[in-house]
Amino acid sequence: MKKIIILIIVVFLGYEYIQENGVDLPNSSSLRSGNDSSIQTAYNNRQSDLQVQxxxxxxxxxxxxxxxxxxxxxxxxxxxxxxxxxxHNIDLAPRISGLASGDTVEFYGEYEWNAKGGVIHWTHHDPNNRHIGGWLKHKGRIYQ
Structure with missing residues (x-):
């Protein structure tokens, strides 16, 4: 019983470390790129459930x-x-105030394919720590 408790603690602490440091689990699907070509590839291949930036x-x-x-x-x-x-879930993260056409927004979230180009969601922290936290950045401020 003691070994099981220790194992649970180690797994929990490892998961917390991964969440806080933005490290993906080895088998998770993730596309992190300095350009948008990986998102274009995901769209072309009708891929979903991908962590993108x-x-x-x-x-x-x-x-x-x-x-x-x-x-x-x-x-x-x-x-x-x-x-x-x-x-962007505004029940879990602050809304971007003053957002307007022409503004630049950086993002980190989960990509879901659709015929119009795709959807990015999970642009916020996960209060249950079951999903990688995402964010939006607008005019130097991060919303998560």
Whole structure:
């Protein structure tokens, strides 16, 4: 019984370390790139559930989604021309105030494929520590 408790503690501490340091688990799907080509590849291959990082220019600020968990929504255009819907959970993270078309936003979150270019979500911390925390960066401020 003592060995099981120690094992549980070691696993928990290792998981906490991974969450705090942004290290992916060995078998997790992740695309971290300084450019948008990895996101374009994910789109072309209809891949989902990928942790991605990038930046784009806001083309459209959409009304908040108020059904279920509330999300601030906007569309980014990447350098590749691909568009992404950002769905930022504002029940778990602060909303980006003053967001406007033409603004640059950096992101780190989970990519989900759709025919319009894809969706980025999980742009916030996970209060249950079951998912890699994400973020948005706008005008030097990080929202997570």
């Amino acid at each position: 990038g930046e784009g220019i806001v083309t459209t600020v959409l009304p908040d989604d108020r059904e279920g968990s509330q999300h601030q929504k906007f569309i980014l255009k990447l350098e590749t021309g691909q568009t992404l819907l950002i769905a």
